[in-house]
Amino acid sequence: MKVYRLLPTLFILASALSACSGEAYPAPTATLAPPTATPMPPTATPVPPSATPVPPTATPIPPTATAVPEPTQPSLGVGEIADFKVTQDGDFLVIAFTFGGTPGDYNANHILIDADQSAKTGFQVGEIGAEFLFENAGIFSYNGDGKSWSWNEVQAPELEFEPGSNSVSWKILRATLGLDKVQAADFIAQLVNKNWDAVGTTPKLTVEFK
Numbered sequence: 528m529k530v531y532r533l534l535p536t537l538f539i540l541a542s543a544l545s546a547c548s549g550e551a552y553p554a555p556t557a558t559l560a561p562p563t564a565t566p567m568p569p570t571a572t573p574v575p576p577s578a579t580p581v582p583p584t585a586t587p588i589p590p591t592a593t594a595v596p597e598p599t600q601p602s603l604g605v606g607e608i609a610d611f612k613v614t615q616d617g618d619f620l621v622i623a624f625t626f627g628g629t630p631g632d633y634n635a636n637h638i639l640i641d642a643d644q645s646a647k648t649g650f651q652v653g654e655i656g657a658e659f660l661f662e663n664a665g666i667f668s669y670n671g672d673g674k675s676w677s678w679n680e681v682q683a684p685e686l687e688f689e690p691g692s693n694s695v696s697w698k699i700l701r702a703t704l705g706l707d708k709v710q711a712a713d714f715i716a717q718l719v720n721k722n723w724d725a726v727g728t729t730p731k732l733t734v735e736f737k
Contacts, residue, residue: 603627
């Protein structure tokens with residue numbers, strides 16, 4: 528019969544299919560590539576230096592200026608006068624000068640005052656006619672003929688006389704000499720040596736009063 532002929536064939540096919548279905552196949556051997564690392568941005572923002580540069584606290588000191596020496600006044604010789612001046616201190620006059628040598632070189636320090644600014648009146652000396660004379664701590668008024676040495680002492684208890692080692696000064700009320708009634712007067716300073724000779728006579732100094 529045809530049925531019996533088909534059985535062996537079917538049996539062979541079934542065996543073949545069974546063998547195929549039971550064969551094991553190896554797993555895929557492809558190696559997986561590692562994940563690509565994406566560069567990560569820095570997590571910390573760079574911090575700028577926290578310390579601000581501090582300027583120097585000490586103020587630069589300028590170079591010390593070299594002191595310029597004051598001109599040295601030449602030494603005065605015996606019989607020489609310098610710094611002769613007359614200044615007004617309220618109602619008073621202050622008269623002063625410096626001199627060369629020592630006080631022992633002189634018998635007297637003189638100030639001659641022309642109160643009316645006329646050389647025709649008073650004792651004639653230099654360019655003036657002096658009505659008054661200061662001789663050390665004394666004051667005198669003139670009573671001669673213009674050439675003779677003739678003086679009367681004037682009482683002036685308020686007179687201040689200050690001799691020094693190389694200077695001398697006087698302070699007196701203007702009114703004592705009548706100088707409170709005039710606008711100006713002329714003055715001369717003079718040194719008198721040990722022989723009573725006049726030395727170191729200055730030119731006249733004109734002083735205007737305030």
